[in-house]
Amino acid sequence: MHKIQKSAPDTELSASRTKDQVLEPEALVQDITETDYRIFSDITCVQLTPEELNRIINPVQAFPEHKTVLAVHWHPEYIPMELIRKRIENTFPFKEKELIIPTQHNQLMTYDGLYHGVEVDCYSRGFKRKVQLLLHFKSDVSGKGDILKSMLAHTFEYRSSQFFELLETLVDPKWEDYLQLAAEETGVGEKEIQFARIQTHKLYRLVREKEDTISRDFFKNKLLRDFVDQQKQFYPVYFINRVQVFLKAVKKIVKANFSLDYFYRTSEVIEEARSIGAGIVVPHPEQFWPILLCDYDIDGYEVWNPQSQEYTEFLINVIHRQNRSRSKSQRPLLVFMGDDTHMGEKIKDPTQIDATKYYREIGVQPAWNELTIKKALIVGNFDRWKVLEEYRARLQ
Secondary structure, eight states, X not given: OOOOOOOSOSOOXXXXXXXXXXXXXXXXXXXXXXXXXXXXXXXXXXXXXXXXXXXXXXXXXXXXXXXXXXXXXXXXXXXXXXXXXXXXXXXXXTOOEEXXXXXXXXXXXXXXXXXXXXXXXXXXXXXXEEEEEEEEESSOXXXXXXXXXXXXXXXXXXXXXXXXXXXXXXXXXXXHHHHHHHHHHHTOOHHHHHHHHHHHHHHHHHHHHHTTTSOGGGXXXXXXXXXXXXXXXXXXXXXXXXXXXXXXXXXXXXXXXXXXXXXXXHHHHXXXXXXXXXXXXXXXXXXXXXGGGXXXXXXXXXXXXXXXXXXXXXXXXXXXXXXXXXXXXXXXXXXXXXXXXXXXXXXXXGGGOOHHHHTOOTTOOGGGGOHHHXXXXXXXXXXXXXXXXXXXXXXX
């Protein structure tokens, strides 16, 4: 796999333009250079170098004191499962009990052949929001999950469709209003905007040229982030970071206006999952509060993960109160914590990482042992070992 050598930048920032001057597509067109091809190859290559392999199997920190490992919300991405297994063994060298289930977005996968999992994007009509569900199965649902598999295959296409909408928004002049809105929200200048559009136009052309030779798993919004991040080799880091702030704002706008036709209703997904014996967990519910009131047929809520940890104690107390009001015939709701690890982040050069994602670790959820949170867990009769045992019993 080619690695990029530092050299003079291939892209020159064009002269800035006035705010009310529309950027014509021709102004975005620049030659795709050998460096651009190498960058694209680098960020879409699934073949690991020895250095990257070493980063995968050796965690930054080990946890020999952990005897119980509960990991039911994490994403293998394109990293081979045997390497992930070595990393987990090195992370928890003395573990005695485990329930480890991968949850790739809209793709069923297994870690150990016993359990399969998936994170499903769906739509709750009652409060008009896209939500997500973690589904876990004791088997691969062979021969009895055809409807659910068809639903997942349809929903899987949404991420690539949203990715292409993001690219179009940045290069097509008809979406100039969206870009100006993002610019006003972030305070970036014309140089950052134009640079973002030039790089996006290059990426779009590279994707179209190479789309038959790379996995569709790469066709998602983070590909643009990764492509632009590589420019830190040639431009000031603070400048690229400002470009990324702008791109993140544009992405937020695109997501807010994205068609809901790709998503099945939450109740439909739950119905199909339950019909084939799935366990169901709602991840990071603080991002869509009303789901706590929907009374869906689920097993529990994720009360903590690295991007949703502000209201952990409150969520635990809410679930405890709901359990006290449930009838004896209803199974109690369980409390989960998810590391939300994305394994593709682990191969990155430490000088180019997003620390909020890079340091996540499968099965590492420190909130279980935080003093104030632990008190709420004790009151609610929750702990990691009990949740693991109860949930595993439900998946039989």
